[in-house]
Amino acid sequence: MVVWLTWLAPTPPPAEDLVVAPDSTEDVSSQEFVEQGDPEVGAVQVLAADDSTFVPGQGSDVRMITVENNLYRAVLSTQGGTLSSFELKEYTIAGTERPVQLVDSTKGGALGVLFTSPGNRNYDSRAFVFESSTAQESLTVGDAPVSVSFTAGVGSGQIELTYTFKPDSYEIDLEVNQPGAASFSTREGYEVVWNGGVPFSELDHETAAQHTGAFARSGGEVEDVLLNSDPYDERSLRGEIDWVAVKNKYFTVVMMPQQPTRGAELIGERVGEVSESYGRHDYLASLLMPAAGVEADQYTLYMGPMVYGNLNDYDLDLYNMVDFGWDFFEVITRPLARFIFIPAFTYLGQFMPYGWVIIVLAFLIKLVLYPLTKTSFKSMAKMRELQPRMEVIKEKYADNPQKQQEAMMKMYKETGVNPLGGCLPMLLQYPVIIALWQFLPQAIELRQQGFLWAQDLSAPDFILSLPFSIPMYGDAVAGFTLLMGISMVFQMKLSMTNQNNAQAKIFTYVFPVMIFVIFNRLASGLNLYYLCYNVLTAAQQKVINKQIHDHPEELEPQKKAKKPAAGTSRKKDKNRGAITGKPKTRR
Secondary structure (H helix, E strand, C coil), X not given: CHHHHHHHCCCCCXXXXXXXXXXXXXXXXXXXXXXXXXXXXXXXXCCCHHHCCCCCCCCCCCCEEEEECCCEEEEEECECCEEEEEEEEEEECCCCCCEEECCCHHHCCCEEEEEECCCCCEEXXXXXXXXXXXXXXXXXXXXXXXXXXXXXXXXXXXXXXXXEEXXXXXXXXXXXXXXXXXXXXXXCCEEEEEECCCCCCCCCHHXXXXXXXXXXXXXXXXXXXXXXXXXXXXXXXXXXXXXXXXECCCXXXXXXXXXXXXXXXXXXXXXXXXXXXXXXXEEEEEEEECCXXXXXXXXXXXXXXXXXXXXXXXXXXXXXXXXXXXXXXXXXXXXXXXXXXXXXXXXXXXCCCHHHHHHHHHHHHHHHCHHHHHHHHHHHHHHHHCHHHHHHHXXXXXXXXXXXXXXXXXXXXXXXXXXXXXXXXXXXXHHHHHXXXXXXXXXXXXXXXCECCECCCCCCCEEEEEEEEECCXXXXXXXXXXXXXXXXXXXXXXXXXXXXXXXXXXXXXXXXXXXXXXXXXXXXXXXXXXXXXXXXXXXXXXXXXXXXHHCHHHHCCCCCCCCCCCCEEEEECCCCCCEEEEECCCC
C-alpha cells in the first residue's frame, strides 16, 4: 500500500506566488522585487520571468508621514502607501491613557490595492515602495484639506494613491489612479482591501467580541460576517456594493466607493481565545472593482466612532451595523432607538451628565406608559378581589376541570374582569424595555462617562472583589446591579399584597436573584436605568393602590341596563324611580 500510494502520488503543485504585505516586525527597507534567477531574495517572494518588469522602488528608504487634525493622528508609510496607524484623540482604550487605535499593527499596513498581472500573478500594493508627494515628516490639517499622494511604478504603468484629510471630520477621501493599468493588470479588475479588523478597545474582550464584525451593504440589505459561534466565516457578494466596513463595539472603518463595483468579500477568523490578552478577531473587507479606466476611482473613508449622527449623514444605513436583537424584535427596537432614545440622549446630553439623562429618560418613559401601568394594576387588584371566589370554585370542582373552567369564565363575565388584563398592558411595555436593553450597552455616548461611583457607564460598576469566582456571575459585585435586585424585591412584594399563592411568593425572591446574576457583568448605565425603573414602578403602584383603596367603586363592574321587551314603551315610575314597560295600544 505504501509503494502504491507513493507511485500514484500526484506531483506537488508549484507554490502560489502571492505577494503579501510585509510583517511589521521585519526590516521593510530590505524588501524589494527581484528578477527570476537573481540569487538575492528579500522578504517579498521571487516572481516568475513574465513578471520581472515589476521592479518598483529598489533601494528606496521607507518613510513615515504623520497627518493630524483635532480629531485623529494618522501615520502613512511609503512602504505600500498605506495607513500604518490611526489614533483617535478624543477616545482612549478602556483602563489606559492610550488613544484608541483603528489599524491592526500586525498587518504591515491596513489599506491595499490587489491586482492580478497578465502573467497570472497576484500582487499587493503594500509590498511596493512608493514615492510620496511631500518631503515633510509631519502635516497638520488646518482650515483647508491636506492631500498626500504616493506613486509607484509598476511595469510600464503606475499606481497612484492620494489621501485627502479634512479639518474637523473623520472623513477621508481616497483616490486610486492606475495609468497604464493594461500593462500590469488584467481586465478582471482589482480590489481595494482593508486588512485587519478594528482592535479591541474595551477591557472585557469577550463582550466586545460579540459586537465586532465585518459588514457590507448590498441590494439595500446589510450583510455581515460575525465570529460569535464559528472561528471562521466568509461571505462573497456580487454586484453593486454601497460600502464595506469593519467595526468593534464602538468604532468603525467604512469604505464607500463612488463608482460601480463587481462585488465584495468579507472574511473573519478568530485568532486565539478572546479571553486572553493575545486573542483577537481578524477581519478582511474588500471591494471588487472593474478594470481601471482613464479617470481615477474615488472612495470615501469614515474612520471614527459609531456616533449615530455621523453615520446617518451618509444615508446608507451605516448604523444598521449596530445589533438590536433578533429580527422579530428589531422591527420594533431599532425604530425606538433611532427616533426616541438617540434624539433624547443627544438633546438632554447638552444640559446634564449622562447619568442624569438615564434617570430623566426612565422618568419620561414611566410617565408615558402610566395609562398602561394603571390599567394593569387595576386589573390585578380586581383579580385579587376575586381570589376567594376562585378558591371556592377550585374546591367545588376539584375533580372536574371542565366545570371548573366554565365556572371561572362565568364569574369573569359576571364581574367584567379580564384575566389577561394585568398582563397585556405590561407586555406592551416590553418592546421599550428590550430596546433599551439593546441600545444602552452599545451607546457610545455612555462610554467613559462616570456617574456616582461608576467610572464608566458603558462598563460594569464593580464595587467589591470576591476571592473566588461564581459560575455565570463572576468574581466581583456590581453596585447598581445589587441595588436593582433589592428594588425589584420590594417592587414585586408591593405588587403581591394579600397574595396567598406560595409559588408567587417564591417567585418574588427567585426572579430578582436571577436578574442579579445575569445583569452583574452588563453595562452600569443599563442597570442604573432598571434601578430607576423599578423605583418609579413601585411609586406608581403605591399611588394607584391608594386610589383604589380610596375609591373602591372603580373596581366594581359596569353593569349594562337591560333593554325593554319588544312591544313595550319606556316610562319612568315617579314613585320607584324605575323604568317600567307599558303595553302599546292600537288606534
